[in-house]
Amino acid sequence: MDGSIKNGGMNTLFSIETYQDPYSYFSQLIFKENEIHIVSESTLASYLKDYAKKQGDSFHIYTYDRLQRILYGDWYGLTELMLASKIRTYLQAEVTDPKQYRYLEEHIGEWVKAFRYLVELDLNDLSPVTQEAEEAFLFRKTIAFLHQDPQIQKLCKKRKECPAKLLYKKIHPQLERVYVYQMSQISADQMMFFWQLRAAKIPIIFRIPYYPQYPMVSLGWKELYEQVSRKSVDQWGVNKQSISLTKGRRWVHFLEQKRSGNLFDPLKIEFHFFESLAHFQHYLDWHQDGAQTRQYVTTSYPQMSQAFHDGLSTRLESNILSYPEGKFLYYFYQSSRDQHEIYLDYTTLVECMTSGWVELDDGLGKDILPILIDLESYMDGISTIREVKERFRSLEELLDVSKQFDQLAEDKIEGNQIKQYLLNPFRVFPYVHLDRHPITIRQIQNAITNLEDMIKELLPEEGKEISIKQHMDQLRKYWKQMRNRRKIDVDVEEQIEEILYTPLFVDWEVTRADLRQFFLSFCEQDQDRDQWGSLSSFTQIEGLTLTADEIHLTDLSKRGIDQVQQRGCLPSILSWSWLIQSIRQQFGEQNPQAAKRTHSVMIHYLADKLKENLLLFRLFFLLVFHRKKLIVSWIRGLHEQDEESSYLQLLFQLYGNGKELLTWDLNYEVDVSNVDMKDHRLYARLDHFIEQIPQVYWTDQEVCSRKFFYNSLLELHPIYTDDIHQQKVFALLGSLLSQQAGGKEMVRKMVYPLFPQWTDQQKSDLIEMVSHSPLRESLHFQGIEYPKALIQFQSLETNDQEQTICEVSEQLDERISSIFQQHVEAKVGDHCKTCPYLYACTEGEFTIERSM
Structure with missing residues (x-):
């Protein structure tokens, strides 16, 4: 591109100072009250401020973005949202093709950035080009439309105010010079800002790292700042003091295209x-x-x-988005609705339900989170409130079926969890254990209805708009209700009320997407976005x-x-x-x-x-x-x-x-160091110990002692949380039940609806892949009879390989000693892929690792 500048007087307007050792250079800087120091990023700004504090408290050190927000506050935050709303409104009127409109709507953010970029360059229009694309033509028309809007005219006029005058007014009335540090990514609007300051006769000095002894290391800085300053490097204020590298030598030799060989680094x-x-x-x-x-x-x-x-x-502590009440403002506006449905994913549902904004039955509080976590796999794939409600109805039926299994053998179980599992294989699913939570399905359903009502009241349908002021009034009503229901951290309350009660300089119609950006801009405005x-x-x-x-x-x-x-x-x-x-x-x-x-x-x-x-x-x-x-x-x-x-x-x-x-690795040590291996009483009770372990459990011991330890002694039976594992369990369960009266048709009619997270075709395919284990082959444990086929629930093997039951008496001492060591032994192998404890095992191997 042609970047020539024919005004020769421009060559002397920007000065360049260089340094090599940043520690030495920055520590020797002298700061003055009538100077501004502009830094490329916030951590470097903090570093400079630490040195400046040693010389006083009235120095002016800012990132470029922070300085712009001080000078042109109205140009940020809500203005960006208003521009997006007005562009969307214009496109809705101009574009009749739905497909084209959807494409353009996805790029509104880029159009807002482009319009702001042009305003900051003081470009009022874009010239027509030969063979102009339709999108470019439409963008030019949109620019013209925006410049005719009185609200935007007012904002643009304020943005075009002379920056030097604003600096004198807001920073220092006798500003003498501006220093700019280590700015490597200079955009056109930033460079134009420096030109405007220089036009007001404010000296601009760029301070950059530069190493003439390493030309390839410094290549980017040299080429960029020779063009910024319009001076060759020999006209810069180059720091003659050269550093001697103690580390990083191999990297430097690579950049300088030198052979490093055995270079010490x-x-x-x-x-x-x-x-x-x-x-x-x-x-x-x-x-x-x-x-x-x-x-x-x-x-x-x-x-x-x-x-x-x-x-x-x-x-x-300072980040509002890290608190439940603040996270609501992030997640709630990810949900959406039309005339018939309310759309949201399960993460959004959980964050909203646990935020405090949604009314729950008295006394629930944070008790709702653990049960929602347990239900995550069962809710997989939901995208609407209607689907959530249907899942809960199916879940109630599943819980009822599981309860019937427990009741059939209630007199034999006697509260023994292992017996419950052996007679009710549904218990391998985590979502049938909801009775351990102090909250009922009905209470969760009531809370979901409250969330549904909240979405209907607060959010416009997709493609429609509501008044921003009207929305804020409604949201404040929910906020007041929440404050009356629960105690809120004082800092969180102050931050949220600062958002909710911020005066709006103008009212305009907004979409749901605009509302999302609206609250994000508030939540992030005092946080460094990097x-x-x-x-x-x-x-x-x-x-x-x-x-x-x-x-x-x-x-x-x-x-x-x-x-x-x-x-x-x-x-x-x-x-x-x-x-x-x-x-x-x-x-x-x-x-x-x-x-x-x-x-x-x-x-x-x-x-x-x-x-x-x-x-x-x-x-x-x-x-x-x-x-x-x-x-x-x-x-x-x-x-x-x-x-x-x-x-x-x-x-x-x-x-x-x-x-x-x-x-x-996902480290978790199984520590049983408190067991005294020399205690003869332990071995005296081995027979009693063996009696407490069903025969199918010893299959785990054959492949991995640590898995046996988890299943038999800690958890008492496997619970599979991974969706792939749950699919295998469903296949095994369906295969067993299809051997009863009614066969596969009964399973399709009675069992399929209990697992709505998978399609009927998936469920049929899963069952077809299972090698049938005879339902009537049984084993005995403490007075109950259970299917030998449960061995497959331990290993999740669904193929034709013979599943054998090991004899407990074989190598008994060796088996027991492998369990009661200080750290229970784990054996890596193909069985790891079906282990429910893989993420808690230091030795466990993922499938992808075995394929490498």
Whole structure:
């Protein structure tokens, strides 16, 4: 693209200062009250503030985004939502093709970004282009429509106020200069802001890291800031003091395309591989002890923030979204409705029901959460309130059937849980044990009806709108009811009331999607969107490098890196050439105002092209300057069709020292150290011990002592929570019951409806795959007779392999000693895939691991 600027006087407007050692450089800075320091990200801003506090309390250090919100507060938050609403309204009137409208509606967010981008460049229109696409034509019409709206005209006028005047008014009346630190992703609107300050004769000094002795390391900074300043590097204020690297040498040699060979590098990186997100969450829970000094950094911040929240039992006190009352504002607006249905998934249902906003029967409180967790697999696939109600009706029937099995042998069971299981195989399903909760199905159904009524009152039908002020009035009514029902944390109450009672500068009609964005903007406005507690986005890496004792950089995957590279991109509806053409059309080619905007667009374009170079530099900065410990990891399955990035592979090649990635297990030690193995009384009671264990249970001992320990001594019988396991149990159960009078037709009619989470075809296919075990072959245990076929419920084997019952008397001492060791022995094998305790076992092996 043509980025030439013909106004020669522009070459001297921006100054560049460089540094090499950030610790030394920042510690020697002198801060003045009449200066502003603009930093690229919040952690680096905090680092500078710590040094500034040593010199006083009246210095002005901001991230770029924070400064913009101070100067142009009305341009953020609600304005973005209002623009989306008005664009949606216009498209509804203009677009008649439903398919085209749905596509455009999905991209309204990009259109809002594009409109704001143009306003900040002071571009009132886009020029027509040859062979203009229909979407581009429609976007130009939408811009014209927005500029005719009186409310938006007023907002745009305020946004175009001179930033220098606002700085004098809101920051300091005698502002002398502005320093900008380590800004690698400069967009056109940001560059235009600096041009406007320079037009008011405020000096702008960019301070960046630069290493002339390592030209490839510094390539991105050199090429970007030579264009920002319109000066070659030899005209910069280059810091002559060169650093001597103590760590990160291999990385530098790679970037400089030098052979490292056996180059000594004291840098140590601990590499981890997580088989799944669940493994990473378990890792988080086990490493909470270092939460004050350890920082987690991720390339996939949107996906990881929720996983990070779920993986830590501690709560970030200042984050309203980490409290049940605040999470309601996040989840409630994910539900939707039309004339006939209310749509929501099970996660949304659970979060709303446990938030306190939905009225429950007296005394329930938090008691509802455990039972909802137990029902998760049974509710799999629900998408409407109607389906939820149908599931509960089916569940009531299932519970009734299970109860009938228990009652048939009530006189023989005598409260023995093992006997209950042997005579009622339905008990392997977790959702038939609801009697252990202090809440009934009927009470849950009443709460669901209350949620349904709430959704109908508060949410408009999809495609329809309601007044934002009317909605807020209705929501406040529910809030007052909740405050009367339960005690709420004072800080939470203050934050929510600040949201609910915020004055609205204008009323407008909003959709359900607008309401969702409305509340998210409030919940996030005082939170750094790249940070949640000790989790940060990769964009925060430079500041964290200088402040955190320990950094864990995770999800260095291809898709994670792609997400990093997408930040700061040009809104997709726009193009570089379209912008340049529109600038020349509005201002004329020789106009200095056109030159400034062209230069700004060119800087944005160049920053985009240099993203990979600057990402490599960020890794250099991390490796060379991190304080103490560095961990790098990858999580399988966080993104679909993903794999390790080339950056992770390269780091591992340079610093892995030939070792394999450290795989994190879901650790849970079975500790029976309190059992005295020399106690002869234990062996004197072995006969009694054996009598307490049914013969089918010893099959577990044949394959794995730890599974036997769990099933026989801790849980007393298997309970399968995994959906795949439950499908196998259903198949075995259906196969057994089909051998009774009525056969398969009876099972189809009586049993199929009890398990609505699977289709009838799935259920038939599952049963057909089972090798029949004769129902009438039986075993005995403490006066009861039970089907020998229950051996399959222990192993979940459904094929033709012969299932044998081991003789307990064989190698008795060996069997017993393998159970009563300090740590019960676990044997890895193909049986792990059907073990209900796989996620609690340190040795257990996932199917994917066996296939590698």
